[in-house]
Amino acid sequence: MNNNFEEIQSITIIGGGNVAWLYNHIMKKQGLDVSCISSRGEIREEELMSDLIIIAVSDNAIDEVVARLNIKESILVHTSGSMDMEVLNSYAENYGVFYPLQTISKLVELNFPNFPMCIEANNKNTLNSLFSLANKLSDNVYEISSFQRQYIHLAAVFASNFTNHIYGVAKEELKKKDIPFEILFPLIDQSIEKIKHKNPFEVQTGPAKRNDSIIMEKHKTMLDEDEREIYEVLSNMIIKKQNSLKQNK
Amino acid sequence: MNNNFEEIQSITIIGGGNVAWLYNHIMKKQGLDVSCISSRGEIREEELMSDLIIIAVSDNAIDEVVARLNIKESILVHTSGSMDMEVLNSYAENYGVFYPLQTISKLVELNFPNFPMCIEANNKNTLNSLFSLANKLSDNVYEISSFQRQYIHLAAVFASNFTNHIYGVAKEELKKKDIPFEILFPLIDQSIEKIKHKNPFEVQTGPAKRNDSIIMEKHKTMLDEDEREIYEVLSNMIIKKQNSLKQNK
Numbered sequence: 001m002n003n004n005f006e007e008i009q010s011i012t013i014i015g016g017g018n019v020a021w022l023y024n025h026i027m028k029k030q031g032l033d034v035s036c037i038s039s040r041g042e043i044r045e046e047e048l049m050s051d052l053i054i055i056a057v058s059d060n061a062i063d064e065v066v067a068r069l070n071i072k073e074s075i076l077v078h079t080s081g082s083m084d085m086e087v088l089n090s091y092a093e094n095y096g097v098f099y100p101l102q103t104i105s106k107l108v109e110l111n112f113p114n115f116p117m118c119i120e121a122n123n124k125n126t127l128n129s130l131f132s133l134a135n136k137l138s139d140n141v142y143e144i145s146s147f148q149r150q151y152i153h154l155a156a157v158f159a160s161n162f163t164n165h166i167y168g169v170a171k172e173e174l175k176k177k178d179i180p181f182e183i184l185f186p187l188i189d190q191s192i193e194k195i196k197h198k199n200p201f202e203v204q205t206g207p208a209k210r211n212d213s214i215i216m217e218k219h220k221t222m223l224d225e226d227e228r229e230i231y232e233v234l235s236n237m238i239i240k241k242q243n244s245l246k247q248n249k
Numbered sequence: 250m251n252n253n254f255e256e257i258q259s260i261t262i263i264g265g266g267n268v269a270w271l272y273n274h275i276m277k278k279q280g281l282d283v284s285c286i287s288s289r290g291e292i293r294e295e296e297l298m299s300d301l302i303i304i305a306v307s308d309n310a311i312d313e314v315v316a317r318l319n320i321k322e323s324i325l326v327h328t329s330g331s332m333d334m335e336v337l338n339s340y341a342e343n344y345g346v347f348y349p350l351q352t353i354s355k356l357v358e359l360n361f362p363n364f365p366m367c368i369e370a371n372n373k374n375t376l377n378s379l380f381s382l383a384n385k386l387s388d389n390v391y392e393i394s395s396f397q398r399q400y401i402h403l404a405a406v407f408a409s410n411f412t413n414h415i416y417g418v419a420k421e422e423l424k425k426k427d428i429p430f431e432i433l434f435p436l437i438d439q440s441i442e443k444i445k446h447k448n449p450f451e452v453q454t455g456p457a458k459r460n461d462s463i464i465m466e467k468h469k470t471m472l473d474e475d476e477r478e479i480y481e482v483l484s485n486m487i488i489k490k491q492n493s494l495k496q497n498k
Binding site: 018058059060082101102103114115116140142144147148150151152154155156157158162163164166167168170171172177178183184185187188189190191192194195196199200204205206208209210212214215219222223229230231233234237240241 | 267307308309331350351352363364365389391393396397399400401403404405406407408409410411412413414415416417418419420421422423425426427428432433434435436437438439440441443444445448449450452453454455456457458459461463464467468471472475478479480482483486487489490
């Protein structure tokens, strides 16, 4: 990285959701000059004098919020996993994306592990400025295009949101029979360890992998309608995927 | 636990699958007198003189294998997550279950973390003998009824097998766009940390949780048919579950 860029000294975050909260929290912790304002009220001119303006609102509100701003010199970024960087191109000369790959839930006291940050910018100097700021917040900074970012977001929905729901189902099933969810923790840890080192499809185990229809039928009778649907769809997908792996060998 | 039971000194494992391999491995490591024989060949009388005979074959083979044995004094156990203990009741006086809550795949060099063992027996002395042996193999031994065990097995299918497949889909989606799967690891770790401390349904995040139909529709266009089906079913389940949580508040 060359030095032909400006260090970001001051930051304004617009938004009241989880990402706004997260950035405000970790930037303050780093001693950065950061302020966080609501997207709903009036946004005064002097609040837009920061080096960086972060639009941390929901995807479908970005356009409406940005249209109300009169950006002078500031770099303008959004934080969305799925919106193209170019949605900002008529509102600022220097713009980009500042996307935290995190699952943020205020219910949880986070330790802020070293979460990846995906950044993108419309020119080299802006990219360098964003890189420099991101490096203060995380050791795990990636330059990611808008095109790639939407696939990361999609993969994150599978690897975080969908698995979360499935763990919820597992917990609920155990609770019905007075079995502590903790009994599954070593298994869960072990499964996570495996997928980090091997292709998940190649270390698949279980009744669907073995195509053990007796067990699968029995399991389905033990489940309520919704959980049964999840069971059927995922078992069928495992069977199909494992068959196609066998045929390709 | 009283001392009115016999310590298991010698063990015969019948089977050639992952569980047989696991028990053979960890029992040898503990210096136990263990031998492992195939269920397919002839089983000689003297191989059945051990204190404990472990039937580690697939569920639908248990009956056929056990029927060929002439058990004298030995304790007889199976290792199945879903078969009732009582399938053994006409073959031995003392019998039970010795079920390891693990996902075992020979492809993976396992460190054998402290996996839970679920044990059950048809009488107190046998239970004590099995407990004593299990305690040598794990610090995490539970007495679990046949009824509970089948729900543990079912929950394990969700928490290990189904999530594994979903991680595989996430990895595959990223690979198509030349993005390393590692970018998701901090998110995955964080999600696992959350479900260990909170009810997964209460810390759900993502487009389905927000009922963000624009993102969900977009994601579906990015997926192949099979992955789209998973996406639809799980998103619908999340929406439904989150709505029912709201209504119950």
